[in-house]
Amino acid sequence: MAARKNRKRLEVLEKVPTGITGFDEITQGGLPRGRPTLICGGPGSGKTLFGMEFLMRGATEYGEPGVFISFEETMEEMTKNVASLGFDLKHLMATKKLFFEYVHIERSEIEETGAYDLEGLFIRINDAITIVGAKRVVLDTIESLFAGLPNPFILRAELRRLFRWLKKKGMTAVITGEQGTGSLTRHGMEEYISDCVILLDHRVSGQVSTRRLRILKYRGSTHGANEYPFLIDEKGITVLPITSLGLRHTVTSQRISSGIPRLDAMLGGKGFFRGSSILVSGTAGTGKTSIAAQFAAAGCRRGEKCLFFSFEESPSQIMRNMQSIGVDLQTPVKRGLLEFHAERPTLYGLETHLAAMHKLMQKFKPGIVVIDPVSNLGMVGNEADVKLMLIRLIDYMKEEGITALFTTLTNPGSALEQTEVGISSLTDTWLLLRDIELGGERNRTLYVLKSRGMAHSNQIREFLLTDHGVDLLDVYIGPSGVLTGTARLSQESKEREADKMFFQDLECKNLRLENRKKAMEAQIAAMRAELESEAAEVKRLKEQELARKKERTALKKTMVRMRKAD
Amino acid sequence: MQPKKVKKIKAEVWDLRLYVAGQTSKSIAAFANLKNICEQHLKGKYRIEIIDLLKNPRLAQGDQILAIPTLVRKLPQPLKKIIGDLSNTERVLVGLDIRSGATLP
Numbered sequence: 001m002a003a004r005k006n007r008k009r010l011e012v013l014e015k016v017p018t019g020i021t022g023f024d025e026i027t028q029g030g031l032p033r034g035r036p037t038l039i040c041g042g043p044g045s046g047k048t049l050f051g052m053e054f055l056m057r058g059a060t061e062y063g064e065p066g067v068f069i070s071f072e073e074t075m076e077e078m079t080k081n082v083a084s085l086g087f088d089l090k091h092l093m094a095t096k097k098l099f100f101e102y103v104h105i106e107r108s109e110i111e112e113t114g115a116y117d118l119e120g121l122f123i124r125i126n127d128a129i130t131i132v133g134a135k136r137v138v139l140d141t142i143e144s145l146f147a148g149l150p151n152p153f154i155l156r157a158e159l160r161r162l163f164r165w166l167k168k169k170g171m172t173a174v175i176t177g178e179q180g181t182g183s184l185t186r187h188g189m190e191e192y193i194s195d196c197v198i199l200l201d202h203r204v205s206g207q208v209s210t211r212r213l214r215i216l217k218y219r220g221s222t223h224g225a226n227e228y229p230f231l232i233d234e235k236g237i238t239v240l241p242i243t244s245l246g247l248r249h250t251v252t253s254q255r256i257s258s259g260i261p262r263l264d265a266m267l268g269g270k271g272f273f274r275g276s277s278i279l280v281s282g283t284a285g286t287g288k289t290s291i292a293a294q295f296a297a298a299g300c301r302r303g304e305k306c307l308f309f310s311f312e313e314s315p316s317q318i319m320r321n322m323q324s325i326g327v328d329l330q331t332p333v334k335r336g337l338l339e340f341h342a343e344r345p346t347l348y349g350l351e352t353h354l355a356a357m358h359k360l361m362q363k364f365k366p367g368i369v370v371i372d373p374v375s376n377l378g379m380v381g382n383e384a385d386v387k388l389m390l391i392r393l394i395d396y397m398k399e400e401g402i403t404a405l406f407t408t409l410t411n412p413g414s415a416l417e418q419t420e421v422g423i424s425s426l427t428d429t430w431l432l433l434r435d436i437e438l439g440g441e442r443n444r445t446l447y448v449l450k451s452r453g454m455a456h457s458n459q460i461r462e463f464l465l466t467d468h469g470v471d472l473l474d475v476y477i478g479p480s481g482v483l484t485g486t487a488r489l490s491q492e493s494k495e496r497e498a499d500k501m502f503f504q505d506l507e508c509k510n511l512r513l514e515n516r517k518k519a520m521e522a523q524i525a526a527m528r529a530e531l532e533s534e535a536a537e538v539k540r541l542k543e544q545e546l547a548r549k550k551e552r553t554a555l556k557k558t559m560v561r562m563r564k565a566d
Numbered sequence: 567m568q569p570k571k572v573k574k575i576k577a578e579v580w581d582l583r584l585y586v587a588g589q590t591s592k593s594i595a596a597f598a599n600l601k602n603i604c605e606q607h608l609k610g611k612y613r614i615e616i617i618d619l620l621k622n623p624r625l626a627q628g629d630q631i632l633a634i635p636t637l638v639r640k641l642p643q644p645l646k647k648i649i650g651d652l653s654n655t656e657r658v659l660v661g662l663d664i665r666s667g668a669t670l671p
Contacts, residue, residue, distance in 0.1 A: 104630050111661030114596075114650035119587040119634035120619060120626050127623035149633065149649070 013220035016064070016136070016172045019057025020050070022239030026224040027215065031196060036163050036173040038193040040184045041200030046211060046232055047176040048073070049085075050200065051138035053236045054174055056087045058136045059097035064172075066136035067099045067128040071144040074102050085236050099128040105148030112150040118158040122165065129169070137166060137173040143187050152187075163192050184216070195219045201227070205382075210349045213239055229351040238355055240392065251275060256403060259298025260291070262472035263431075266448055266457035272429055273453060274367075275401040277394050279424060281408045282433030287444050287465060288407035289313070291431070292370045293322045293329060294470050295405055300332035304367035307360060308340045311376040315340035326468040339364055350381040350389045358396060366402060373407040374423065390423050428452040436462075436484050443484035446472070462488065580604070580612035580662075581641035587634045588620045592651045596635040599652035607664050639663075 015029030024030045031037045031054070039047045055066035070078060078100065079089040092098040101124060125137065142159065149155055166173045175193055177185030184190045190197055197217040203210055212227045230239040255270035264271040272278055278295075280288050296306045310318060318340070319329045332338035341360060345353070361369065377386045390406075397404045406427065424430055430449040435442040446463050448456045462473045462484045476483040476491045483491050584600060586593035597616065604612045619626050619634070629638050629647075639646040639662055648661040 101627070103632060105632060109645060109647045111646070111648045111657055112650050113648050113657045113661060114599075114653035115592055116633040116635065116650040117592070118632055119590075120585065120631040120636065121633075123587060123619045123623045123634075124626045124631075127626075145632070 015221070016058070017062060018054045019061045020053055020237045020239060021235075022228070022230070023213075023237070026228055026239060027218065028221065028223065031172055031174070032218070032220065033172050034167060034170040035195040036166055036171075036175055036193045037196040037198065038175050038177055038185070038189055039198050039200060040177040040179050040190070042179045042202060045179075045200040045202045046230075046237060047200055048081075048140050049232060050198075050237060051140050051174045051176055052078070052082055052087070053085070055098055055136055055138055056082070056092070056236075059092055064135040065097050065099075065132040066138065067101065067125065067132065067134045068138045068140070069101050069103055069125060069128070069142075070140050071103050072141060074104075075100050085234060096132050099132045099134065101125070101128050105145070107148050110149065116151075116154060118155075118162065122162065125162075125166075129171070135170075135172060137171045138176075139173065140176045141178055142175055143177050143185060143189060146187050159189075160192050200230075210351055231351050231355050233352075233355070240351060240354060251398075252401070256302070256304075257298050258291075259294040259296075260470050260472065262461070263446070263470075266459070266461065266472075267429070267451055268454035268456055270454075272403060272451075274403055275398060276428035276452070277397065277404045277406065277426065278429045278431065279406050279408060279427040280431045280433065281410050281424075283410050283435060286433035286435060287446075287463070287470065288409070288433060289318065289372055290322070290325055290327070290465055290470055291433070291446075292372050292405050292407050293318065293327050296338060296368060296370050297322075297327045297329055297332065299368040299403075300335075300337040303337070305364060306332070306338045306368040306370065307364055307366040308338060309357065309369070309371045310340060310342040311345045311371075311373060313372075314342050318342075324467075325465045325470070339366075345376045345379050348380075350377060350385055353377065353380075354389050354393060357393060361396070361400065361402065369397060369402050369404045371404070371406045373409050375408040387423060387426075391426060394423075394426050436460075438484055439487045441485045443488075445484060578611070578642045580608050580639070581615075582612060583615045583617060583629070583638040583640055585617050585619060585626070585629070585631045585634060585636045585638065588618065590634075593635050595651040595653065596637070599655070599658070600637060603652070603655060603658055603662075607659070637662075 014033040015027070015031065016033045017024050017030040039050050041047050052068065055068055058064040058066050068078075073081070075089075082089050089098070089100065093100060103121065103124070128134065129137065142162075145155060145159075146152060163173075163175075175189065177187075177189045179199075180186035180188075184197065184199065194217065196215075196219065199214045199216050201212045201214070203212065211230050211232065213230045214227045215223045215225070228239050230237055232238075252274050254274040255272065256274050257264050257271040258267065280291055282288050292308075296308055299306045308315075308318075313321075315333075319333070322329050329338060333340070339360075341356075343353075348356075374386070374390060377389070381389070394404065406423070408423070429451040431446060432449045433444065433446050436445050444463050444465075445460050447458075447460045450456075459475050461475060464471045464473060473488070476488045582600070582604070584597060586596065600614060604614065617625050619631065625631075629636075631638075633649040635649070635651060637648040637652065637658075639648075646661060646663065648658060652658050
């Protein structure tokens with residue numbers, strides 16, 4: 001049972017975590033345990049730092065002491081260099097977690113007089129390893145031996161022996177090498193170290209530099225083959241994976257208000273989805289920032305934290321401008337709910353921007369993030385780079401459940417439905433702002449171009465920037481499309497006029513009807529009176545007739561009596 | 567110039583240090599070669615110290631020893647290092663800077 005377990009463990013290449021942010025993710029665990037790894041790159045590409053951080057993190061975070069054999073920098077220089085990254089080399093050496101050995105050769109002092117070997121170096125490394133009980137070794141840059149020692153044939157054989165020896169001792173080694181022309185390293189170190197080769201690169205495009213890392217080779221392991229941007233800041237190296245591994249973020253059906261009630265109504269009556277990404281695009285002066293600010297202010301009123309990245313205006317300028325349309329941003333800033341970060345995009349490269357944003361988001365933990373505008377990032381990178389950066393940013397925010405609002409400037413010349421940085425497909429909701437020119441004036445309109453997962457309005461709505469924020473107005477559709485501005489006003493007054501006319505007409509007709517009704521009723525009364533008088537006449541005649549009959553009967557009786565007949 | 571230099575060298579003691587790592591064939595050869603050269607050119611005014619790095623590994627740092635065997639000329643100044651088994655006598659003499667003195671009668 002135990003044997004089988006052992007064998008199983010042997011089958012998989014064991015890895016040593018470097019502790020370098022992001023690197024262990026792309027290599028799925030770190031560097032190969034007990035094997036040498038070659039780090040090559042041009043001058044200033046961060047090779048030494050990579051090696052040093054590997055040792056420092058190993059010593060402080062993973063309990064693996066290390067040995068740094070420096071062929072270039074002295075102990076004093078190195079102590080100063082890494083102090084800026086927050087590592088205390090002297091303390092680590094005093095506590096026997098790290099051993100620093102400076103190996104120096106002066107070519108002018110050395111004369112070669114026959115066969116030699118590098119046993120002296122072996123002994124020094126071995127001694128250093130024994131002193132601290134090292135598991136990790138860094139040789140930086142062993143190639144400088146070629147400049148210091150004559151007879152490259154002996155040197156090559158000895159280096160081959162050195163790497164084999166390190167492997168036998170089970171050391172996880174990092175060997176740095178200066179990039180040569182046409183080869184990975186100046187002296188072809190890649191011939192000897194073939195387990196894992198990592199290339200560091202430092203490129204400048206458009207005056208902005210970006211560091212990139214690529215894993216050329218990793219025997220016995222799968223690895224990401226992309227070029228990964230990385231940065232060096234006060235916390236050391238941070239490698240940024242291009243994209244997250246999959247689209248796995250969970251979503252909520254919770255809705256949050258846009259801060260504009262009538263816009264919420266257009267978005268299925270409830271506003272945006274929490275954790276979605278919203279794009280607000282439009283030409284200059286269409287009110288993108290105002291909508292963004294109103295959204296942020298509404299979030300803060302709900303008690304959510306909001307991070308506002310501004311690439312165009314300073315915080316105080318935004319606050320003053322928004323005050324003029326009645327959006328209060330000062331109060332949430334004072335309460336610590338809203339934080340501004342205003343920087344010119346050209347301050348540093350895309351990667352640094354991304355990392356800085358990551359860091360701020362991790363620290364501040366906002367529910368809402370506004371980036372105003374993302375199109376300005378196009379200044380420091382080409383479209384593809386910016387898109388990749390935004391994909392990573394959006395992925396991160398989705399994973400954290402942050403609702404993100406980006407504004408982007410559309411050039412008047414290009415199609416409205418084309419965003420500068422091509423991120424429309426990445427966003428869930430797209431609000432398009434445009435100016436409608438009609439009757440000698442420009443008016444702002446807004447419509448929802450898309451909104452994933454909700455029934456949204458198809459109307460183009462005019463909106464006004466009033467002293468109580470953004471206000472969406474009713475829609476008036478005239479013969480030439482939507483009416484805005486004064487055309488809308490005149491249409492409104494026309495409609496009011498028509499209403500009035502109609503009302504008056506109705507009144508008039510009503511009165512006439514009333515009059516006729518009265519006349520008719522009078523007529524009816526007269527006729528009824530006539531009828532009644534006729535009826536009375538008939539009744540009188542009938543009574544007369546009856547009286548006469550009675551009289552006649554009485555007369556007859558009297559006559560009979562008088563005649564004494566029968 | 568030349569006679570002056572010879573005088574100076576004569577007045578000095580040659581302090582030589584040979585770094586080895588155990589009793590390897592190269593170390594033994596180096597010691598034998600060194601002994602020969604010194605006897606021939608520096609008789610009576612030299613001192614050889616042999617340092618075995620296997621016994622004292624820390625000593626390698628002081629003189630920045632990488633290659634084995636390495637001969638270090640501590641005195642006279644300046645410091646000189648000669649690597650290899652010292653089989654090439656010509657180059658040892660050049661390296662130790664005793665060639666000029668030896669050629670003079």
